[in-house]
Amino acid sequence: MSASREADLAKLAALIRKWNPAVNLVAPSTLSDLEERHIRDSLQLANLADRPSGLWLDIGSGGGLPGLVLAICRRDCEIRLIDSDRRKVAFLQAAIRELALEKCTAVASRIEDLPPASADNLSARALAPLVRLMPYLARHLAQNGTAWLMKGRNWQAELETARETWRFDVVVHPSATDPASAILAIRDVHHG
Template sequence: MHGFADLLRRWNPSINLVAPSTLGDLWSRHIDDSIQLADLAPSTGTWLDIGSGGGLPGIVVAICRPDLQVTLLDSDARKATFLRTCIRELDLANATAVTDRIERHPPAGASHVSARALAPMPKLMPYVVRHLAPGGTAWLMKGERWKDEVDAVKTAWHFDLTDHASRTQPGAAILELTAIRHA
């Protein structure tokens, strides 16, 4: 994981992978936050991280969970280049980076779809459903207002929700959504 942290620090000044003000807290704010998702994930299936950006949580999941095939999807070619560099330099045989827009990328049929700091749930849900296999699980990393976001989609979407309290940010949660369907 230290190699990934070094790559983030080295590349961040040129392509802004994480907010510069958070680099001092890189481990607790970003890496440890993503590790908790890897700890929750089951040990089977394919994983698609949408809007991967700086590889959080996708690269961290790939590092922690070599049993999962992880695809990192981002529309920014510079960020996708960073992700490919991480995959190569960290020797992550279980990871692939793709440059494409979420809404244009062919449906992935992934067992698991994750997103962190990408969009509010009303915008995120169509992306998740587009790429999630039937019976799959969405893993959404949300901040303190996560309950408001869930309430905002309840009339348009039905799903089973398990919320996992964040170990790194009080009030934040990892949302585990299953049985997702349009209302």
């Protein structure tokens, strides 16, 4: 990893720590382990998504994990961060300015209120169960787009539940930071 990227990730960690008491970007109990638990975890997407192009939509961006981490690692990629909490969007916008992430924007909106984004890539981390995310994927992914969903220890049960009402292709990537978690790369989403 380049020194400038390392410095930007450290700056992001400092911003999260500074804003967290007022905005609750991450659980306070995880702040001491921020670099490993949140930033290194989010870095996995930058490594998995080989040379993304077009629009990357990060939904439920919250503290910018993984969205801001992706924007730091993929400065050539257009990244749009979405969160309904205006205080969190204020943090995201401040971080974008502070880190000079020129191709990254943050929008205060509910995901279901956005016009279809036709995103080439879409990410979500700790947002909602997979079955609740599926309508967002169907609405916002481009025809050949990929959703990168960072799922916790219940990912297998979530996958089974989603398959009851949705058809999709999935590739499961084991998490490098938690052996019981996974990153689901989902494509070709159809209801029914």
